[in-house]
Amino acid sequence: MQRASIEHPKFQSCFSCPVGRAAGVGQGGRCVFVDRHRGRSEYVYIEGEAAEHVWFVKRGQVVLTQSAGDTNRDAGARAIRGPGAFLGLEALVRHTYLDTARALTDVTLCGAARADVDAWLGPSEAPARAALQQVLLTMCGDIPRGASADGSSVVRVARWILDDSPTAQNGGSVPRHVVANLLGMVPETLSRALAQLARSGAIQVTRQEVKIRNPQALRAAAGL
Amino acid sequence: MQRASIEHPKFQSCFSCPVGRAAGVGQGGRCVFVDRHRGRSEYVYIEGEAAEHVWFVKRGQVVLTQSAGDTNRDAGARAIRGPGAFLGLEALVRHTYLDTARALTDVTLCGAARADVDAWLGPSEAPARAALQQVLLTMCGDIPRGASADGSSVVRVARWILDDSPTAQNGGSVPRHVVANLLGMVPETLSRALAQLARSGAIQVTRQEVKIRNPQALRAAAGL
DNA sequence: CGCCCTGTTGACAAAGGTCAACTAGCGTGG
DNA sequence: CCACGCTAGTTGACCTTTGTCAACAGGGCG
Numbered sequence: 059m060q061r062a063s064i065e066h067p068k069f070q071s072c073f074s075c076p077v078g079r080a081a082g083v084g085q086g087g088r089c090v091f092v093d094r095h096r097g098r099s100e101y102v103y104i105e106g107e108a109a110e111h112v113w114f115v116k117r118g119q120v121v122l123t124q125s126a127g128d129t130n131r132d133a134g135a136r137a138i139r140g141p142g143a144f145l146g147l148e149a150l151v152r153h154t155y156l157d158t159a160r161a162l163t164d165v166t167l168c169g170a171a172r173a174d175v176d177a178w179l180g181p182s183e184a185p186a187r188a189a190l191q192q193v194l195l196t197m198c199g200d201i202p203r204g205a206s207a208d209g210s211s212v213v214r215v216a217r218w219i220l221d222d223s224p225t226a227q228n229g230g231s232v233p234r235h236v237v238a239n240l241l242g243m244v245p246e247t248l249s250r251a252l253a254q255l256a257r258s259g260a261i262q263v264t265r266q267e268v269k270i271r272n273p274q275a276l277r278a279a280a281g282l
Numbered sequence: 283m284q285r286a287s288i289e290h291p292k293f294q295s296c297f298s299c300p301v302g303r304a305a306g307v308g309q310g311g312r313c314v315f316v317d318r319h320r321g322r323s324e325y326v327y328i329e330g331e332a333a334e335h336v337w338f339v340k341r342g343q344v345v346l347t348q349s350a351g352d353t354n355r356d357a358g359a360r361a362i363r364g365p366g367a368f369l370g371l372e373a374l375v376r377h378t379y380l381d382t383a384r385a386l387t388d389v390t391l392c393g394a395a396r397a398d399v400d401a402w403l404g405p406s407e408a409p410a411r412a413a414l415q416q417v418l419l420t421m422c423g424d425i426p427r428g429a430s431a432d433g434s435s436v437v438r439v440a441r442w443i444l445d446d447s448p449t450a451q452n453g454g455s456v457p458r459h460v461v462a463n464l465l466g467m468v469p470e471t472l473s474r475a476l477a478q479l480a481r482s483g484a485i486q487v488t489r490q491e492v493k494i495r496n497p498q499a500l501r502a503a504a505g506l
Numbered sequence: 507c508g509c510c511c512t513g514t515t516g517a518c519a520a521a522g523g524t525c526a527a528c529t530a531g532c533g534t535g536g
Numbered sequence: 537c538c539a540c541g542c543t544a545g546t547t548g549a550c551c552t553t554t555g556t557c558a559a560c561a562g563g564g565c566g
Binding site (some may be wrong): 434435467468470471489 | 531
């Protein structure tokens with residue numbers, strides 16, 4: 059919206075690019091990232107694909123989407139990334155991409171293979187590295203939950219039970235109204251959704267715990 | 283839900299804690315983080331407060347909420363953080379906390395002042411540091427948008443116009459159906475919301491651009 | 507033992523999604 | 537250069553889903 063009046067940073071040269079500078083370009087360093095272009099509405103990477111590359115946006119806009127099983131091409135848009143942002147950093151902590159990145163305009167990207175980025179970032183025991191790792195892990199953990207913003211209440215609830223029970227994220231007792239909030243609904247709705255899943259036999263529910271009865275059915279209810 | 287069956291990591295000692303190890307505890311290093319405790323439902327920090335400390339969770343669960351003007355104590359729960367996660371990292375890139383952190387159980391946290399964390403992380407030109415910085419900035423940019431998952435469609439739209447126009451996030455032309463998706467609504471609803479804001483005189487809208495007419499009214503419509 | 511807090515259930519209202527028809531703007535090809 | 541057709545966006549009618557309000561019930565704690 060609103061035709062651009064503000065000039066965006068563009069990082070056309072590695073000398074002005076933060077990544078280039080951090081790599082020491084100009085002081086004999088060489089940047090592991092190399093320029094690539096993508097035309098409007100071309101894909102940078104696709105959700106679920108092996109995460110082999112990390113990208114840095116120099117120019118243009120990229121939209122991040124999560125299908126969540128949806129067929130609609132841009133259902134589940136999650137964020138827009140412009141110049142200066144990294145894309146696909148999840149490559150550093152997992153093996154597949156969490157979302158799909160598609161060019162919204164013509165874009166200039168800098169890409170690098172996971173191993174090269176890894177080397178560029180320096181020793182993995184370094185504090186900054188450890189912190190980065192931790193932040194990325196947290197981010198990856200949050201994103202699926204964010205995705206659950208779409209879909210009906212039962213779908214969201216089913217999905218939540220499914221990916222929360224393995225990680226046992228909640229040390230046993232996250233109060234139900236907090237859960238409801240986390241899922242973007244009101245406690246009453248959570249209660250109803252649980253009741254419905256229970257009626258279908260997928261789960262068994264009491265006031266203080268939820269037990270999975272029929273994982274198959276639960277997955278089906280989650281639309282997976 | 284589901285009484286804990288899986289044992290959570292606890293990082294009781296600095297020797298086993300990733301942060302402690304990255305600080306070189308055991309090899310003569312000293313960790314800048316120091317232990318603190320919080321009882322169930324005590325606050326760690328509050329949204330909007332000066333961001334002076336960064337925390338690391340060693341034991342227990344913390345819930346992150348964003349009021350978004352809401353008075354309800356746990357409306358707008360955003361995420362749950364368990365052992366191994368950092369809290370309040372936004373201190374590294376901004377001056378106030380973006381959300382409120384409240385203990386969900388009794389927790390053990392390690393806290394450190396911003397400056398100490400900064401020193402601990404090492405030279406700011408280091409690649410890992412630059413990447414961390416970038417990721418944090420991106421995160422901080424995304425969070426407000428995520429918050430907008432709550433509220434009526436006009437509120438969300440008003441909020442979006444408001445915080446998107448300064449950053450001019452969209453280089454001029456993010457297609458409207460993408461925006462709609464980003465805001466978690468269907469294009470028709472975005473259209474209606476825009477129409478309503480236009481009717482109230484807050485904005486002026488054509489098929490390809492949105493102009494702010496009356497910032498005052500727009501802010502009011504956004505509930506700010 | 508009784509109170510209080512948290513969660514459950516029901517009835518109702520309202521917000522938003524769906525489907526369908528229509529229009530503006532833009533690109534393409536004659 | 538104009539006309540056609542396509543895509544994105546808009547508007548209306550309708551219906552489903554979810555939030556709201558209120559009454560109620562199970563469990564834990566004093």
